[in-house]
Amino acid sequence: MASSSKPGFFARVGRKLKSDKERRKVENPAKLQKRNSEAPPPYFEYGQQDVNELGEREYSIWSETSTLVGGPRDHTEMLHGLTHQGSFDSLIADSRLATEGPRAQVMDTATLRRLHEASERKKRILKRLPASVCKRVASFLDPADVAHLAMTCRLLLEKLGNEPFDALALRENRHHRIRFLNHMDAQFPSHLLCFPCGTYHRRFMTGSEKLRTDFVNNPIFVCPKATSSVLPRMRLTHGRQLPYYFVQLATRQAVHSRRYGIDPSTLSRKWKDPLSDWSHQSRYMIHDSRLLLRIRSQVFASPKLTPTGERKLLYDPEEYTPFFSVCAHWRDGVLMKVCKCALSHVPSPPESLLDQMKKSPRAAALEARNLMARPDFRAKQCEFCAPARRCPACPTEYLVEVGVAEDPKDPVNRFKHVLVVTRWSDLGDGKSPTASPEWAAINGLKADYDSFSNVGRRAVAGTFESQMSGCIPGQRMISLNPNNKKLGEEGHGWY
Numbered sequence: 001m002a003s004s005s006k007p008g009f010f011a012r013v014g015r016k017l018k019s020d021k022e023r024r025k026v027e028n029p030a031k032l033q034k035r036n037s038e039a040p041p042p043y044f045e046y047g048q049q050d051v052n053e054l055g056e057r058e059y060s061i062w063s064e065t066s067t068l069v070g071g072p073r074d075h076t077e078m079l080h081g082l083t084h085q086g087s088f089d090s091l092i093a094d095s096r097l098a099t100e101g102p103r104a105q106v107m108d109t110a111t112l113r114r115l116h117e118a119s120e121r122k123k124r125i126l127k128r129l130p131a132s133v134c135k136r137v138a139s140f141l142d143p144a145d146v147a148h149l150a151m152t153c154r155l156l157l158e159k160l161g162n163e164p165f166d167a168l169a170l171r172e173n174r175h176h177r178i179r180f181l182n183h184m185d186a187q188f189p190s191h192l193l194c195f196p197c198g199t200y201h202r203r204f205m206t207g208s209e210k211l212r213t214d215f216v217n218n219p220i221f222v223c224p225k226a227t228s229s230v231l232p233r234m235r236l237t238h239g240r241q242l243p244y245y246f247v248q249l250a251t252r253q254a255v256h257s258r259r260y261g262i263d264p265s266t267l268s269r270k271w272k273d274p275l276s277d278w279s280h281q282s283r284y285m286i287h288d289s290r291l292l293l294r295i296r297s298q299v300f301a302s303p304k305l306t307p308t309g310e311r312k313l314l315y316d317p318e319e320y321t322p323f324f325s326v327c328a329h330w331r332d333g334v335l336m337k338v339c340k341c342a343l344s345h346v347p348s349p350p351e352s353l354l355d356q357m358k359k360s361p362r363a364a365a366l367e368a369r370n371l372m373a374r375p376d377f378r379a380k381q382c383e384f385c386a387p388a389r390r391c392p393a394c395p396t397e398y399l400v401e402v403g404v405a406e407d408p409k410d411p412v413n414r415f416k417h418v419l420v421v422t423r424w425s426d427l428g429d430g431k432s433p434t435a436s437p438e439w440a441a442i443n444g445l446k447a448d449y450d451s452f453s454n455v456g457r458r459a460v461a462g463t464f465e466s467q468m469s470g471c472i473p474g475q476r477m478i479s480l481n482p483n484n485k486k487l488g489e490e491g492h493g494w495y
């Protein structure tokens with residue numbers, strides 16, 4: 001019985017396998033045909049599982065590749081991908097990683113020979129491609145992408161010639177040139193891309209660059225255009241500026257490694273304004289490869305200031321700009337009104353009890369009771385000036401507070417009220433002062449930034465404070481410019 005059932009079982013299994021094979025053939029004839037007609041070169045089995053024998057990556061809507069989803073396509077990445085798939089070195093790297101792990105040291109000569117043959121075969125295919133076809137393909141790309149294509153290998157450089165690089169040298173292609181050079185950032189740890197020149201300059205204090213007030217006379221690289229062009233920079237406070245190359249250095253260090261830049265915390269400073277009583281404190285941090293800044297400025301505020309007294313306290317009399325740190329849109333909206341409103345809440349200092357007793361003993365007793373009721377002597381801000389404000393045109397937020405601080409110079413009234421203005425800003429990713437949307441918006445170079453849709457639910461202030469101190473400011477956040485009128489200097493109310 002057992003001996004008669006065995007052949008029947010194998011026959012059934014055989015029939016099943018055969019029918020499965022035929023079914024697969026019907027479902028996917030091309031794939032089976034390719035596999036049967038021409039065995040794929042062995043190197044495709046290392047890592048690159050979805051690469052076919054022509055070196056093409058196969059995408060299907062069911063695969064887990066992220067190319068079909070997730071934002072706009074980066075053509076430069078695509079071109080680099082093309083060359084890396086064709087390059088002999090990357091094939092070796094891929095196969096080593098797949099077969100032996102990252103610590104692979106040796107590879108047998110047979111595998112090397114096989115990889116070399118595959119690379120040579122691809123070179124022959126590329127060689128047969130007419131130069132006119134390459135140039136036709138290049139005509140659909142922008143100048144930076146054409147230059148990247150020409151840089152990918154010697155064969156493509158021969159076919160495309162020097163034209164892509166001549167095009168990048170043209171003045172009208174300046175932003176393409178910057179984009180092209182930005183992609184090389186990882187190759188130049190000891191250099192920094194200079195935007196006025198459109199070239200990389202050698203850093204001569206690699207890793208120990210310091211932010212100085214007189215940064216023009218303390219450059220971090222020799223730039224031939226140092227005196228004939230305006231270095232990209234932003235105003236921090238009255239008399240202080242931040243050159244753009246410090247944003248580059250801080251973000252490069254975060255993206256690559258220590259050799260590429262500096263620690264953002266080394267940019268933090270504390271200083272006192274020489275022309276006024278304002279004192280400032282700046283701090284920097286990296287979040288999501290972008291540099292975030294917080295500047296806290298404070299000044300002793302007297303109670304019951306007149307409108308002239310308020311202006312004297314808030315504005316630099318020469319430039320008519322606030323002494324504290326502001327974005328380019330400070331004149332639009334209610335920032336200065338909020339500051340003046342906060343100043344109006346500064347309470348008068350209590351009269352001494354002796355003075356009060358001289359006037360009226362009954363009032364003195366009442367005042368003493370009030371002082372007991374509010375011993376901290378805090379100013380109470382109103383609904384208008386208490387909330388934090390977000391600039392709708394750039395990633396900047398403000399918080400205006402009235403606090404109490406010690407004045408060591410005053411022996412009689414040691415504790416006084418201070419007006420504290422805190423500004424948080426996202427300074428961007430350091431890629432370019434004109435192309436980085438955050439930097440361009442903060443400095444008023446572009447007017448198309450909408451901070452409420454870009455910054456999202458968590459404010460810059462919330463991100464900064466949660467990472468620095470572990471707690472988020474409790475104030476609610478409302479718009480700095482509720483009417484969204486952009487009148488700039490023409491507007492009323494900013495002075």
Ligand SMILES: [Zn+2]
Pocket residue numbers: 194195196197198201222223224225226
């Ligand atoms: Zn330069």
Ligand SMILES: [Zn+2]
Pocket residue numbers: 341342345381382383384385386
């Ligand atoms: Zn108020």
Ligand SMILES: [Zn+2]
Pocket residue numbers: 327328329330391392393394395396441442
């Ligand atoms: Zn702004």
